[in-house]
Amino acid sequence: MVTLVIIVVxxxxxxxxxxxxxxxxxxxxxxxxxxxxxxxxxxxCGGCGFPGCxxxxxxxxxxxxxxxxCSSQCAGAAEKMAKLLGVAVVHKEPKVAVxxxxxxxxxxxxxALYNGINDCRDAMIVAAGAKTCAYGCLGLGxxxxxxxxxxxxxxxxxxAVVHKExxxxxxxxxxxxxxKLIKLVPKSAEIHVHCMNPVRGPEKFKACKAACIxxxxxxxxxxxxxxxxxxxxxxxxxxxxxxPEALAEVCPTHALRK
Amino acid sequence: MHKIFHFYGxxxxxxxxxxxxxxxxxxxxxxxxxxxxxxHIGAPAKSLVAVGDTVLRGQQIGEPASFxxxxxxxxxxxxxxxxxxxxxxxxxxxxCVVIEAxxxxxxxxxxxxxxxxxxxxxxxxxxxxxxxxxxxxxxASFPTPVKLSIxxxxxxxxxxxxxxxxxxxxxxxxxxxxxxxxxxxxxxxxVANMLGVQNVFIGIENNKPDAIxxxxxxxxxxxAPAIHVVPLKVRYxxxxxxQLIYAITKRQVPSGxxxxxxxxxxxxxxxxxxxxxAVILGKxxxxxxxxxxxxxLVAPGNWRFRVGTPYAEAIKLAGGLKEGAQIxxxxxGGPMMGMTVYSQxxxxxxxxxxxLLMGPDEVKQYTSKACLRCGRCNDVCPMQLMPGILSVQIxxxxxxxxxxxxVMDCIECGCCAYTCPAGRPLVQHMRRAKSEVGAKLRAQxxxxxxAAKAKAEAAAKAAGAxxxxxxx
Ligand code: SF4
Ligand code: SF4
Ligand code: SF4
Numbered sequence: 053m054v055t056l057v058i059i060v061v062x063x064x065x066x067x068x069x070x071x072x073x074x075x076x077x078x079x080x081x082x083x084x085x086x087x088x089x090x091x092x093x094x095x096x097c098g099g100c101g102f103p104g105c106x107x108x109x110x111x112x113x114x115x116x117x118x119x120x121x122c123s124s125q126c127a128g129a130a131e132k133m134a135k136l137l138g139v140a141v142v143h144k145e146p147k148v149a150v151x152x153x154x155x156x157x158x159x160x161x162x163x164a165l166y167n168g169i170n171d172c173r174d175a176m177i178v179a180a181g182a183k184t185c186a187y188g189c190l191g192l193g194x195x196x197x198x199x200x201x202x203x204x205x206x207x208x209x210x211x212a213v214v215h216k217e218x219x220x221x222x223x224x225x226x227x228x229x230x231x232k233l234i235k236l237v238p239k240s241a242e243i244h245v246h247c248m249n250p251v252r253g254p255e256k257f258k259a260c261k262a263a264c265i266x267x268x269x270x271x272x273x274x275x276x277x278x279x280x281x282x283x284x285x286x287x288x289x290x291x292x293x294x295x296p297e298a299l300a301e302v303c304p305t306h307a308l309r310k
Numbered sequence: 311m312h313k314i315f316h317f318y319g320x321x322x323x324x325x326x327x328x329x330x331x332x333x334x335x336x337x338x339x340x341x342x343x344x345x346x347x348x349x350h351i352g353a354p355a356k357s358l359v360a361v362g363d364t365v366l367r368g369q370q371i372g373e374p375a376s377f378x379x380x381x382x383x384x385x386x387x388x389x390x391x392x393x394x395x396x397x398x399x400x401x402x403x404x405x406c407v408v409i410e411a412x413x414x415x416x417x418x419x420x421x422x423x424x425x426x427x428x429x430x431x432x433x434x435x436x437x438x439x440x441x442x443x444x445x446x447x448x449x450a451s452f453p454t455p456v457k458l459s460i461x462x463x464x465x466x467x468x469x470x471x472x473x474x475x476x477x478x479x480x481x482x483x484x485x486x487x488x489x490x491x492x493x494x495x496x497x498x499x500x501v502a503n504m505l506g507v508q509n510v511f512i513g514i515e516n517n518k519p520d521a522i523x524x525x526x527x528x529x530x531x532x533x534a535p536a537i538h539v540v541p542l543k544v545r546y547x548x549x550x551x552x553q554l555i556y557a558i559t560k561r562q563v564p565s566g567x568x569x570x571x572x573x574x575x576x577x578x579x580x581x582x583x584x585x586x587x588a589v590i591l592g593k594x595x596x597x598x599x600x601x602x603x604x605x606x607l608v609a610p611g612n613w614r615f616r617v618g619t620p621y622a623e624a625i626k627l628a629g630g631l632k633e634g635a636q637i638x639x640x641x642x643g644g645p646m647m648g649m650t651v652y653s654q655x656x657x658x659x660x661x662x663x664x665x666l667l668m669g670p671d672e673v674k675q676y677t678s679k680a681c682l683r684c685g686r687c688n689d690v691c692p693m694q695l696m697p698g699i700l701s702v703q704i705x706x707x708x709x710x711x712x713x714x715x716x717v718m719d720c721i722e723c724g725c726c727a728y729t730c731p732a733g734r735p736l737v738q739h740m741r742r743a744k745s746e747v748g749a750k751l752r753a754q755x756x757x758x759x760x761a762a763k764a765k766a767e768a769a770a771k772a773a774g775a776x777x778x779x780x781x782x
Contacts, residue, residue, distance in 0.1 A: 182401070
């Protein structure tokens with residue numbers, strides 16, 4: 053009985069205290085800000101450059117940012133926001149993440165069996181992941197786990213692959229990859245050189261049959277679209293003027309691919 | 311009789327010091343030496359040679375690139391075949407110089423021997439230590455000259471020489487103490503004079519009674535300052551700097567602090583010997599004693615290897631593998647703190663205390679289970695951390711929590727993982743957290759430095775504009 057009374061009294065007192073506090077210290081929600089925030093995706097991916105959707109909404113209302121920076125909101129939402137705020141939309145160039153490695157377990161070798169913690173960043177601590185190519189994807193999925201949209205898949209041969217149609221280009225995976233294999237590139241580019249290893253061609257070919265061996269075939273065929281990275285046996289797509297998909301056919305190792 | 315000292319926590323793994331009775335033998339000359347330019351903590355050394363140059367044994371081939379760095383010398387005479395990178399024990403690529411030996415092993419002019427070192431200015435001796443490229447040879451490879459330059463505001467009253475060799479399997483320091491006690495003690499006295507300390511201790515675990523006896527006998531000849539040999543209870547990780555300081559002096563290095571904060575400097579046996587050789591003989595550090603051991607080997611033993619010798623040659627020297635034996639793990643260092651390497655091309659470096667091979671029946675495949683909250687790791691952690699709780703935080707990437715639970719104090723001794731009945735990879739978790747928190751702290755420091763610099767500049771500008779105030 054006494055217990056019951058105590059519980060009721062404590063409950064009442066706490067309730068009153070909460071009511072009073074929210075009355076005195078409560079912050080009036082800004083209705084415009086609420087509305088703007090509802091138009092954002094709510095993924096809190098940080099791709100806009102602000103701390104989460106609420107941060108971007110606040111900046112928009114304060115006039116410190118323009119609509120159009122959110123890459124994961126629905127079509128037309130940016131325009132609605134612009135109308136609401138009375139400003140113009142500044143569209144960002146749509147980007148996607150690309151894992152610059154082709155060395156899955158069918159093509160690239162591993163030096164040892166790693167059976168530690170199942171995360172690329174942990175694997176780096178043990179002999180740098182034991183992949184023969186020091187630049188290769190470990191396939192333990194640190195990137196896949198941080199992606200808020202589930203756009204990265206670790207395929208059956210342990211290589212991370214970005215699904216272009218799902219990726220919104222927020223860039224979260226870029227920071228997660230300890231091998232620094234992921235870059236954001238313009239969505240318009242069809243094909244990429246999926247290799248980051250700068251060492252001599254024969255050397256990396258020994259470790260990985262899918263390496264860019266720097267033979268320069270693609271560069272000779274389409275010098276306006278692809279160039280060689282200075283000082284490295286590596287080609288690189290010119291993202292200012294991306295090559296057509298057909299160029300991939302000239303690559304003998306298929307490092308240049310979709 | 312001495313009182314026997316020890317510290318909190320720790321474990322006692324099977325010692326397996328099978329090679330402790332095998333005398334040190336000089337390794338033969340090999341045709342190729344891959345000498346990493348980064349055999350120390352800090353910036354890699356700058357190469358002083360070019361491809362095609364002829365070098366002599368002991369010739370300087372790398373100079374320190376910054377304050378925390380070291381000098382590198384050629385292990386033999388020959389030609390520089392290439393300059394590039396090689397695989398290091400941590401699995402990373404290290405800058406290196408590859409030397410093709412000419413088989414003559416012609417020595418370069420040695421550094422001038424300083425025979426009258428007792429009457430030599432400590433600054434000159436310290437410069438010699440730097441010129442000889444001496445680093446901590448116990449494993450961490452911290453440049454010795456840096457250790458011997460006491461930061462301003464700190465006073466040192468105790469020198470501790472680490473002859474503990476608490477890692478199972480390793481016997482290199484043990485053999486060195488037995489075979490070269492005079493040189494070691496000369497080195498100890500030199501360091502004591504450089505630091506100007508009166509209390510000098512050599513800590514040795516009492517599983518090496520012969521070494522204790524030899525050194526105690528030899529040490530009676532040293533009176534200024536007196537060198538005390540302290541037998542220690544066998545307990546891993548007795549040889550860890552902070553644990554050793556506590557065991558001998560009962561002083562506790564504060565969290566995040568250095569031995570200098572409790573007025574101590576700790577030196578390794580191997581380094582003491584190398585210092586004496588550098589001063590008395592003018593011999594730079596280009597070779598070291600390394601234990602090559604493990605059950606798959608025919609004849610485990612201790613050899614004096616030149617730096618840059620590939621592990622493959624070391625394994626051959628130890629008789630190669632027994633018939634039918636296989637290597638499941640190749641470890642650089644000891645079984646508790648050593649690093650697993652996956653290639654026998656990794657070269658012996660200044661800090662390679664051991665090369666350990668393990669057969670398939672000794673290597674347990676990893677199966678991490680959930681923490682049982684049994685608390686055994688808490689009982690053994692010599693830093694008195696709570697590894698179980700920390701590992702759960704780290705698994706969930708709560709690195710800030712881990713930082714406030716003092717993960718940065720972890721010395722990666724591996725006692726926790728050794729005892730954990732759930733087989734949790736605790737040290738790997740700790741190392742991950744340490745690298746994440748370390749990166750955060752470095753970023754914060756860089757930001758703070760930049761802000762302080764900007765503030766100082768603004769203040770200087772303001773001071774330049776106004777007349778300086780006398781009372782401030
Ligand atoms: S891309 Fe990077 S983070 Fe993703 S699986 Fe490969 S190595 Fe790991
Ligand atoms: S937490 Fe660190 S210091 Fe403590 S037992 Fe584990 S490895 Fe050793
Ligand atoms: S020893 Fe292992 S299971 Fe026990 S508390 Fe520590 S981490 Fe958990």
